[in-house]
Amino acid sequence: MQPVKPVPEDRAAEPLTEYVQRVNRRIRAFDHRHPLVWDLHLTGFWVLAALIDATSGGWANVAHNPDAPFGLVLVLSVALSVPLLWRRSHPATALLVTLPPALVSAWSGAALQAALLQLLLVHHIALRLPLRNLWWAVTLATVPACVTVVRYGDSAGSWNQQVGSHLVSLGVAVLIGITVRTRRDYTAALEDRARRLETERDQQVRLAAAAERARIAREMHDIIGHNLSVITGLADGGRYAAAKSPDRAAQALDAIGTTSRQALGELRRLLDILRDDDQDGGAGQAPELAPQPALTDLDRLLDGVRQAGLPVRTTIKGEPALPEGRQLTLYRVIQEALTNTLKHAGPDATAHIDLSYEAGGAVTLTVTDTGRTTPLPSPALSGGRGLPGMRERTSLYGGTLEAGPRPAPEQGWRVHLHLPEEPPQ
Numbered sequence: 001m002q003p004v005k006p007v008p009e010d011r012a013a014e015p016l017t018e019y020v021q022r023v024n025r026r027i028r029a030f031d032h033r034h035p036l037v038w039d040l041h042l043t044g045f046w047v048l049a050a051l052i053d054a055t056s057g058g059w060a061n062v063a064h065n066p067d068a069p070f071g072l073v074l075v076l077s078v079a080l081s082v083p084l085l086w087r088r089s090h091p092a093t094a095l096l097v098t099l100p101p102a103l104v105s106a107w108s109g110a111a112l113q114a115a116l117l118q119l120l121l122v123h124h125i126a127l128r129l130p131l132r133n134l135w136w137a138v139t140l141a142t143v144p145a146c147v148t149v150v151r152y153g154d155s156a157g158s159w160n161q162q163v164g165s166h167l168v169s170l171g172v173a174v175l176i177g178i179t180v181r182t183r184r185d186y187t188a189a190l191e192d193r194a195r196r197l198e199t200e201r202d203q204q205v206r207l208a209a210a211a212e213r214a215r216i217a218r219e220m221h222d223i224i225g226h227n228l229s230v231i232t233g234l235a236d237g238g239r240y241a242a243a244k245s246p247d248r249a250a251q252a253l254d255a256i257g258t259t260s261r262q263a264l265g266e267l268r269r270l271l272d273i274l275r276d277d278d279q280d281g282g283a284g285q286a287p288e289l290a291p292q293p294a295l296t297d298l299d300r301l302l303d304g305v306r307q308a309g310l311p312v313r314t315t316i317k318g319e320p321a322l323p324e325g326r327q328l329t330l331y332r333v334i335q336e337a338l339t340n341t342l343k344h345a346g347p348d349a350t351a352h353i354d355l356s357y358e359a360g361g362a363v364t365l366t367v368t369d370t371g372r373t374t375p376l377p378s379p380a381l382s383g384g385r386g387l388p389g390m391r392e393r394t395s396l397y398g399g400t401l402e403a404g405p406r407p408a409p410e411q412g413w414r415v416h417l418h419l420p421e422e423p424p425q
Helices: 016-033 035-056 070-086 091-108 113-128 131-156 159-244 246-274 295-307 324-344 386-395
Strands: 312-317 351-357 363-369 400-405 413-419
Touching (some): 016 035, 035 070, 070 091, 070 113, 091 113, 091 131, 113 131, 113 159, 131 159, 159 246, 159 295, 246 295, 295 312, 324 351, 324 363, 324 386, 324 413, 386 413
Parallel strands (some): 312 351
Antiparallel strands (some): 400 413
16 A cells, blocks of 8 residues: 655645635725725615615515605615714714614604614624613614504514514624624734733843843953053053163063953953854854853962052952852952052052851952042943942842942052852752
């Protein structure tokens, strides 16, 4: 037996429901753009049907008074069908306009079939207006049937046959209108929810992009600010040493070259991560990655600062057992504090780092210097990101950071950081 070959997906028959939904959406979209076209077509159809019924004499087959004047029948047919043009924009007004001709049709015995078009108007009242309008709309639409019973009695049929069947027809029209309205409101609610979710998604994307830009700005500031401060200090020291000690000047130049290459390497790694692989046609090499600085890199940082001319002493208590995120925060705060000391403390300044590890991941860091006590420029005025960046990093772990002049009579600046214990997982 030969196996049955599956039908390719592109040749498979389109489901009927999808086809109907697509056609329905197109019709609704056209009707939304050109509502008068559909209104004129539907109203013209029913006006023509009412006129044919009036001129052909078909109305006389069900009339209670076949001898009603032809002119009256013609006028009533037009009066009962033309108001359908406003069935969507003003359904209540259209129903009120058709009430007098419907009463005349019932009282005269013509009993025109065009009077049943009031069911369509009641349907649109249930579909478009507040539901409290249904009680008077159904009452008005029932009045012609009651007039027929009063006027012609049992000759037109029993009262329950006349009024009861008319009420059933009105109930069906109202029920269909409420059902369509419920479905339409439910669809509108789903579309509104989808729009709000899309808006929220876009907002989350923008917030994530802003947070990422802030993180990148902090990293760029830490890398460029610190290394340029070290290079500046080395260049100043080399300039003074060039005349008296060429060997010291050569060492300063070597240190400048080492620091510059280190800064360029860190910047290159950061920019490689941000680069879009699609720009290279997808065939480029993967960016060279490196871990973020940790406390194990602190000695190298201090060596570079000391080479720039800033003596630094360290006091460490306890055993470090911190996760990478907390280590990066401590490293960047120490780096920023020493960078500010290089920039603002002046000559002959010294720095001291007091680092205390506590139980549960808590840690206390104090960085002090003996330089000038001139306050640092306000970040809001100078556009700096140093102090705000340190506070943002500290706040990620619920910590506190204080930065300001040391209390008199001591000279210099003090940065104090405290990270609380890690919450239990």
